[in-house]
Amino acid sequence: MYENILLEISDGVSTITLNRPQVYNALSTGLIKEITKAVEVSSTDNSVRVIVLTGIGDKAFCSGADLKAGMDEGMASLGDSLRKNYNPMIAAIRNAEKPVICRMNGIAAGAGMSLALACDLIIANKEAYMSELFVGIGLMPDAGSMYFLPRIIGMQKAFELCSTGRKVYMDEALTLGLVTKAVAYENLDETVGELVEYYKTAPTKSIGLMKKVLNQSYSSTIAEILEQEAENQYILGKTHDFAEGVMAFLQKRKPNFKGK
CATH class of the missing domain: 1.10.12 (Lyase 2-enoyl-coa Hydratase; Chain  A, domain 2)
Known part of the structure; x- marks a missing residue:
């Protein structure tokens, strides 16, 4: 059913794992559509009490848009791509009337940062970083970052991160409130698991x-x-x-x- 993600629904938990390690879980059209579908399926499944969104491995949660795949598919209109693909994915996460936890196993860059910010809570690998790297290719942040960032960190800091695209490591991300917790990779499952156990039995x-x-x-x-x-x-x-x-x-x- 899925080619770009792993979906496991068990014991009240839906775990959606981005599974394109060869490109650091970069977002192709296929991956975006599968994330959206999996979130919508999980949202309407009465057995699911909490959704966990993560990536394969310990390097990258999501490195952003897959530019090579985009060129191969023909990037006629970036606006159309956002409306048809990215925006429905972000809307599915925000409209899910269930908690969505981002298990940020590695870097979250570009639209991958937007994807993480769309979740309700972020538990991050402390060795990871976040970056709004769009400016490096002459674009502006999208997939919801322009909505989430000012609300989380204020207008001036949002402008700085968007206009410089610099890396934000987890000590700073914690201080800014961009992530909920940052832990060693080997403790990531335990920390996420504690939250999952709470939400599995919550109202x-x-x-x-x-x-x-x-x-x-x-x-x-x-x-x-x-x-x-x-x-x-x-x-x-x-x-x-x-x-x-x-x-x-x-x-x-x-x-x-x-x-x-």
Whole structure:
């Protein structure tokens, strides 16, 4: 079914692994479409409680667009490529009403950095770096970086990283808030696993609606957000997990959330 990724769905977890090690997991049209499909499949699978996005090996999470493949395919319009391929991929991640964890196993550059930033949490290999390297070929960051960066690190720092394309190593990335945690590669699975174990047993519906409203927070007024909170709290108030959470609180025990 998939030629460019590995997809494993097991025990409430969907793990999507970029599998083009020969080009440092660079984004071809085929890889982009498979990531999008896998995220959409995982989002609608009721057995999935958390999605993990990672790359094969320890060198690169994603090195950005595969320029050679793009030239071979005929880069008639970069704008059309974004609209048809990259933008739906980023939208699928942001619209997934489930937590998406980036296991950033190696470098994340260009659109690969955008792909990482689209995730809800980033656990990174501390030897890796991030780079908005578009300026080096006379382009501007895309695939969502122009949206994510100012919100995470502010306008001036976003401009600096975009206009210089310099490498941001993990000590700085942590300070800036670009990544959630940075650990030694040999500890990456354990650290991601701890988060996965939490989200596997968390109230998935609640977290999904949190993500939905947070996505809209910067473009909404306070009145609009207050109304969205009320509308979505009404929905959550009718869920199994709300009833279970209240009962567990009263009985002084750990809740058994079902994600429903």
